Amino acid sequence: MTPVVLAVDIGATKIAVGLVHADGAIAFQSRERSPVRAAPSLALIERLGRAAEAHARRNGLAIEGTGIACGGPLDLEKGLVLSPPNLPDWDRIPLTEQMETSFGAKAYLQNDAAAGAIATALWDNPDAVRDVTYITVSSGIGCGVITDGFLYTGHTGNGSELGHIPLIYDGRTCNCGLTGCFEAYVSGTSIGKRYTEAKAKGMATPRPYSARNVADAALAGDEEALAFWQSSMGMLARAVRAAADLFDPALLVIGGGVTEADGELFAPAMALVGSSMAASVGQRLTVRKTGFGRNSGVASAAAVAWNEIGSATGVKVRIRE
Ligand SMILES: [Zn+2]
Known part of the structure; x- marks a missing residue:
């Protein structure tokens, strides 16, 4: 089994979910227009996540963790999306807990721009x-x-x-x-x-x-x-x-x-x-x-998880506990 992470990029207009290798290579990706409101967005993430999970099963990929990138403000300690100005009606959503319940692997949440910086440091x-x-x-x-x-x-x-x-x-x-x-x-x-x-x-x-x-x-x-x-x-x-x-x-x-x-x-x-x-x-x-082009969202989300697990380049960005 080849290790990958499940990557979830939550933007104001698009939601992308993918599978990403330890060197930042994208194994699978799907993205759809965001329904914006919280409940249908979470349902969309669940559906895209299941599709990624099925792809992993068919292709001998093992999901080692989940990386989530989302616009702030976030409560990183509790894994909550607070109330981003670009995501009206999202309020204190326990996203990491929900992803761990749905997909099993440990989930890591980070601000989307911080995630972009981590992906750049690791792979670009x-x-x-x-x-x-x-x-x-x-x-x-x-x-x-x-x-x-x-x-x-x-x-x-x-x-x-x-x-x-x-x-x-x-x-x-x-x-x-x-x-x-x-x-x-x-x-x-x-x-x-x-x-x-x-x-x-x-x-x-x-x-x-x-x-x-x-x-x-x-x-x-x-x-x-x-x-x-x-x-x-x-x-x-x-x-x-x-x-x-x-x-x-x-x-x-x-x-x-x-x-x-x-x-x-x-x-x-x-x-x-x-x-x-x-x-x-x-x-x-x-x-x-960015060297990731249109894949930057999924690469960023994946880097959040790979930075914790240990990416192929050996670079690790230190994050305050
Ligand atoms: Zn402002």
């Missing part, structure tokens, strides 16, 4: 550096930080909330209830929302745009969309720079749905990030997109 880190920052830009903005091999958690385990650092004084209202947060401007959801508002001016029946629509229009030569996309990437560059200035990583990796935009559109954003760094930080820092 050819120089084996010990200072890694991972920023995920999808429905929200998350940030996971590993400093000298230790995961930065903060006092309550919900530290490094880059998305809710204020970008603009008295700015747009964020899902978290505060105003002016980075997330209210440059998450995938916010890019779509702001473009919809900009285009709707003076229109009786405005059409809604997603971040992907903006990226597609920009690629197709729509100058208004391109200018809007570029200004959004300029704001994202500020968020990335804030993280680099705060945490001084050796490797800063960006993942999430927004980074799946065509390379042609994302490359200028990366250049902008580089040029906006303070020289002292920028010269010693590698900034790039």
